[in-house]
Amino acid sequence: MEKNPHKDSDRDTRAIFISKVQELAYEMKVEQVMTPNAVSVPPEMRMDDLRILMQKERISGVPVVTGGAVQGLVSIEDLMNYLASDEKGRTVAEKMSKKVTTVFKDDPLTRAVNLFDMTGFGRFPVVDRGTGKLAGVITKGDIVKGFLKRLEVEYHEEEIHRYRASHFFEDIVADKATLTFHYGVKGGDFAKAGRASSGLKKTLSRLGIKPEVIRRVAIASYEAEMNMVIYSKGGRLSAEVTPEIIKVTATDVGPGIPDVEKAMQPGYSTASPWVREMGFGAGMGLPNIKKCSDHMVVNSVVGTGTTVEFIIGV
Amino acid sequence: MNLSEIAEALNLSARTCKSAMDREVGGGYASDLLSDVMGRARKGDVWVTMQTHQNVVAVAVLKEMAAIIIVNGREPESDTAQKAEEEGIPLLVSAEPTFEVVGKLYSMGIRASSDA
Amino acid sequence: MTLDEICRLLEGEFLSGQAKRGEEVSIVGATDLMSDALAYMKPKSLLLTGLANIQVVRTAEMADLKAVCFVRGKQLEASVIEEARSEELPLMRTPFPMFKACGILWQKGLNPCF
Known part of the structure; x- marks a missing residue:
């Protein structure tokens, strides 16, 4: 059967979208999407006044608050039940749900998403962890809007x-x-x-160089940089990028390498035990650079310093 | 389980102390950090490592380990092999990486002794 | 196998990058030497290591590794975890020693980096 390229790419796009949204749900905080300064009512408010307020504000649920602290939540359902009954003159305190689920404004969005899922509620009051006071209200709609806004911004940046x-x-x-x-x-x-090397890697990625090329440049540069840090007094890492090649030059001031040929052998190392305990100095640095590059030259003057230069084709 | 059974099952070659291959292995330890092995490995462990430096022999002697398996196709440096021979520490080499070597040892029933 | 499953098998915890816990890994490298990791590990693979310094995060970044799992319940400096967060790199920690961690994952069919 012939493969349908549209379907495949659709699925890829969807998979990327879902994992992106999951990522955002962990990354974003409740306060980034909630409605701040949300309408709240005191417990002693009469249900008939609540009806007018809800109609005017076009909202379907209101936190009940005294002195900033959340006492309960009164929803449009509570209001309808009240109107359908024969009761008169009741207060919000008598009709609200007292068992109210709240989220903190610094909670990750994923917590709110999970709570909506578990409870089936439509909204949660958002509370400030420090003061314990109402900070806003979050609905499922807020979360969707928050995601879309953020994805739109990122999409533009990506473009x-x-x-x-x-x-x-x-x-x-x-x-x-x-x-x-x-x-x-x-x-x-x-x-x-x-x-x-980290800076160079990010820069190359922004220039749109292919990931497998970037990886080789990054590994080789990092090995060269580690050598400078471990063995020399410091120096400079430079990268020249043309449409065809990337040439990296690592120049240091330091003791130099007495026998370059020997230093190129895998496993040869003059590293101190301390360096070995830091996870380096196993004699793989220069061989690694060679392995990653298309062309490599080491020039070293004992007592002056070392220059490692390598070229990787784009 | 002794060293020669392990060497056969994992296709290891002995580089030193070939006469000590009947030595029993009590457990396993995998690390490339000497300080870590010094602190945690147990007597009779077989030690799986990438390190080829002669200090590995000193640590193995001190901790009375059964043997050292050098992985990833690396060979012991000549002074490492010499010292191991003198100290009676069998050095075995494997072409495979740590994950594979340890996985096979584990499936043969060898356990990390520090966590038995 | 997902990072989440690996974390569960190793009775570990996430230190960063939880958002990627559903992502798949099939190749594992076990080493404390970062040059070794740089030379042999494949992109998108998992590094098991007993080394607990900032260069582990750098190595993972340079070699495009998927995640890092520290063995033996290694304590990490906050700056290391912070760096991993900014690189969106999942870090895990297991109380098991390297030997046991390798044994468990190998028996579950994960592959080595050759």
């Missing part, structure tokens, strides 16, 4: 980003175009090690 990436070199009028990025690397600073 702009894609345009920029694919047109970057086309927009440049020159016989030869090279983009150059420089990153400083501090020797001995283990906690910050990897920031240069």
Whole structure:
């Protein structure tokens, strides 16, 4: 049977959409989508006045509040039941549901989503965790609107980003175009090690370079950067990007490598036990760089420093 | 279970102490961090690691471990092998990575002794 | 197998990236040496490690790993978890030692990185 490309891509799009929404549900907070300063009523309000209020405000449920604290929730259903009965002159306090589920405004949206699912309620009062007071109201509609707004913003950003990436070199009028990025690397600073490569990786991704190419550049750059951090006083990581290749140069000031050929052998290392305990120094750095790149050169002067240069085709 | 049974099942080659292959294995430990092995491995464990540096032998001796399996097709450095021979620590090598080697040891019934 | 199932099998917990717990992993690498992980691990694979520093997160970022699971209940500095969050990288932690964690996942049919 012939494969229907539309169906497949539809399914992919849907899968991406669902996982994106799940992600957002964890990431976004209740307060980002709730209706703040929502209408609330005091417990002593008469049900007949509540009816007028609900009609005017076009809402289907109202938190009942004294001094900011939520006492209950009165819904349009409670109101209808009251109107259908023969009772007269009752107050909200007598007719509201006292067992009310609330969410905190700093709760992840996923909590509200799960609660809607479990309880079948249409709205929850939102409470400030610190003060215990009513901060707003959240409905299912608020959540859907919140998601859509956020997805729309991200979609626009993605579009702009894609345009920029694919047109970057086309927009440049020159016989030869090279983009150059420089990153400083501090020797001995283990906690910050990897920031240069991380920055380079993100930059290349924004330029729209293929992920498998970026991965090779990132791994090789990171190994070069770790070498600078572990063995040298520091230096600079530079990347030149053309439409055809990415050339990375890692230059450091440091002790240099006495025997480059030996240093290229897998497993050869002069690392201290401390470095080994940090997960590096097993003698794989330079071999890894070589493995990731199409061309690699190491130049080292003992007592001065080392330059590692590698090229990866785009 | 002894070392030669393990070596046969996992297709390991012994690089040192080939005469000590009848040694019993009490448990297993997998780590590439020496400090970790120093702190947690037990006597009689077989140690699975990527490390080929001679310090691994010193740690194995100190912890009275049964043997060291070096994984991922790596070979012990020459001074590592020499020291292991002197100290009576069998060094075995495997072409497979840690996950595969440990998985097979585990399915043969060898357990992490620190968590028996 | 999903990250969630792996976390359950290893009686572990998520430290970051819970939103991706439904994502699938079929390849596992077990190492404490980051150069080893960089050289051999496949994109989208799971790293089991006893190393607990910021470079684990960097390595996962560079090598496009799917997730990291720390063994032996390793304590992590808040900055490491923070970095993983900003990279949207799922971090898990199991109380089991590396040996047991590998044994369990291998028996469930997960594959090594060759």
